[in-house]
Amino acid sequence: xxxxxxxxxxxMGAQLTLAQVPAASAGPAAATARPPQPALCSACHTxxxxxxxxxxxxxxxxxxxxQLDVGAAxxxxxxxxxxxxxxxxxxxxQKPEYLRDARKRHEVQVTLVEREGVRLVSEIRFKGPxxxxxxxxxxxxxxxxxxxxxxxxTAFTLxxxxxxxxxxEGAIPGAIHLPFIGFDKFVDRLPQDxxxxxxxxxxxxxxxxxxxxxxxxxxLGYTNLRVYREGMPEWQTRHYAVLTPEFLKAAYIDKDIPxxxxxxxxxxxxxxxxxxxxxxxxxPQLKRALKTVPQAQLKAPIIVYDGRGGEQARSVGQALVxxxxxxVLVLSGGLIGWQAAGYAIxxxxxxxxxxxxxxxxxxxxxxxxxxxKLARNTPxxxxxxxxxxxxxxxxxxxxxxxxxxxxxxxxxxxxxxKDKRIVTHCLTGIRAEMAYHKLKAxxxxxxxxxxxxxxxxxxxxxxxPR
Numbered sequence: 001x002x003x004x005x006x007x008x009x010x011x012m013g014a015q016l017t018l019a020q021v022p023a024a025s026a027g028p029a030a031a032t033a034r035p036p037q038p039a040l041c042s043a044c045h046t047x048x049x050x051x052x053x054x055x056x057x058x059x060x061x062x063x064x065x066x067q068l069d070v071g072a073a074x075x076x077x078x079x080x081x082x083x084x085x086x087x088x089x090x091x092x093x094q095k096p097e098y099l100r101d102a103r104k105r106h107e108v109q110v111t112l113v114e115r116e117g118v119r120l121v122s123e124i125r126f127k128g129p130x131x132x133x134x135x136x137x138x139x140x141x142x143x144x145x146x147x148x149x150x151x152x153x154t155a156f157t158l159x160x161x162x163x164x165x166x167x168x169e170g171a172i173p174g175a176i177h178l179p180f181i182g183f184d185k186f187v188d189r190l191p192q193d194x195x196x197x198x199x200x201x202x203x204x205x206x207x208x209x210x211x212x213x214x215x216x217x218x219x220l221g222y223t224n225l226r227v228y229r230e231g232m233p234e235w236q237t238r239h240y241a242v243l244t245p246e247f248l249k250a251a252y253i254d255k256d257i258p259x260x261x262x263x264x265x266x267x268x269x270x271x272x273x274x275x276x277x278x279x280x281x282x283x284p285q286l287k288r289a290l291k292t293v294p295q296a297q298l299k300a301p302i303i304v305y306d307g308r309g310g311e312q313a314r315s316v317g318q319a320l321v322x323x324x325x326x327x328v329l330v331l332s333g334g335l336i337g338w339q340a341a342g343y344a345i346x347x348x349x350x351x352x353x354x355x356x357x358x359x360x361x362x363x364x365x366x367x368x369x370x371x372x373k374l375a376r377n378t379p380x381x382x383x384x385x386x387x388x389x390x391x392x393x394x395x396x397x398x399x400x401x402x403x404x405x406x407x408x409x410x411x412x413x414x415x416x417x418k419d420k421r422i423v424t425h426c427l428t429g430i431r432a433e434m435a436y437h438k439l440k441a442x443x444x445x446x447x448x449x450x451x452x453x454x455x456x457x458x459x460x461x462x463x464x465p466r
Contacts, residue, residue, distance in 0.1 A: 143201070151174075211227055264283050387424050413438070
């Protein structure tokens with residue numbers, strides 16, 4: 001287990017700190033700067049000066065680099081030496097090659113050492129499952145039974161311990177929000193009966209928010225407490241979640257987060273009035289519509305509503321989950337709830353029956369079509385930067401491209417013009433993204449291709465869609 005733990009959800013920042021830059025260049029302030037980690041995590045956990053913490057994004061063995069997402073403050077590109085790197089997952093030692101198949105967005109803690117003036121990762125720890133007394137655990141079946149029965153049969157309180165932005169994105173039906181961070185401010189949300197069953201959940205088996213909430217509640221004298229350790233990650237693979245009209249607007253519409261909105265009522269009802277952007281998928285026609293839903297691996301938010309948040313929406317939502325979708329939400333109160341919240345509807349025109357979902361691109365990435373246009377006829381103000389290794393580039397390069405391997409970029413950046421847009425590519429997109437962050441941190445106007453690309457000897461190329 002970590003000496004410090006991680007329990008946060010975060011949004012990748014646009015800045016970058018280059019851990020491969022010689023330590024002396026950081027200046028005296030670096031010695032006293034707070035070690036990078038997600039802002040929400042820093043509220044609970046303290047790192048040593050030689051540590052960083054965040055989410056594992058990717059690894060590039062050719063450039064011996066790891067990309068670590070530490071939240072809005074910075075995105076770290078960390079160098080490592082495979083011969084001196086210690087990899088630990090859930091307390092077990094692994095070989096460095098383990099990083100190739102490591103789960104993306106897994107919480108990690110890294111330790112850095114300085115060698116010949118360069119900071120390198122000496123150890124990377126993947127967080128293992130939180131240890132909780134088995135007697136205080138409740139599984140999916142137990143939580144699902146409580147949710148299905150409601151409070152009428154068993155008096156209970158279901159508590160989501162995650163930060164408000166995550167709760168807004170969707171929660172287990174019937175849950176109230178009492179975040180661990182700020183717990184003492186919202187303690188009045190606990191039931192008055194200290195013998196009532198209280199179930200806490202958060203972001204999964206590595207998340208400490210719900211276990212810590214349980215411990216705080218125990219100290220207040222409550223006696224019947226459980227943790228659903230698998231939390232939202234497991235729940236959404238087996239059951240729909242819910243959100244309110246206000247949260248739909250705040251978490252998705254206002255933030256322009258791509259999603260699919262399904263009106264499960266009849267076509268006639270949908271035509272008489274529907275939420276803007278909704279797709280008409282009447283419950284009896286769902287089986288046919290399943291062929292058009294986004295691929296399950298995209299984990300697209302699919303939000304379903306009917307007239308009142310009733311059986312039509314619930315049945316469609318559960319059917320989508322059983323078809324493999326992992327981010328299905330039912331709108332509480334349905335269309336009537338949406339209108340009661342003061343939000344407008346469209347009427348007089350039928351809701352569309354065509355479902356579409358375009359994931360938000362990674363920061364700095366270029367669409368395939370745009371990269372192709374630039375690479376085939378590169379404008380004077382653009383430079384295509386190939387960050388592959390020389391042995392890879394020997395098989396062919398895009399005409400006019402400049403070759404600087406990613407591992408050499410930090411020391412050769414002065415070779416690149418500041419008055420041009422630098423567009424990077426590699427073989428798969430991993431090193432290209434790392435190079436993009438380095439360039440942005442140095443003040444360059446940069447972008448990257450986030451796709452696999454094959455380049456022939458004559459400079460022709462083929463890009464593989466993701």
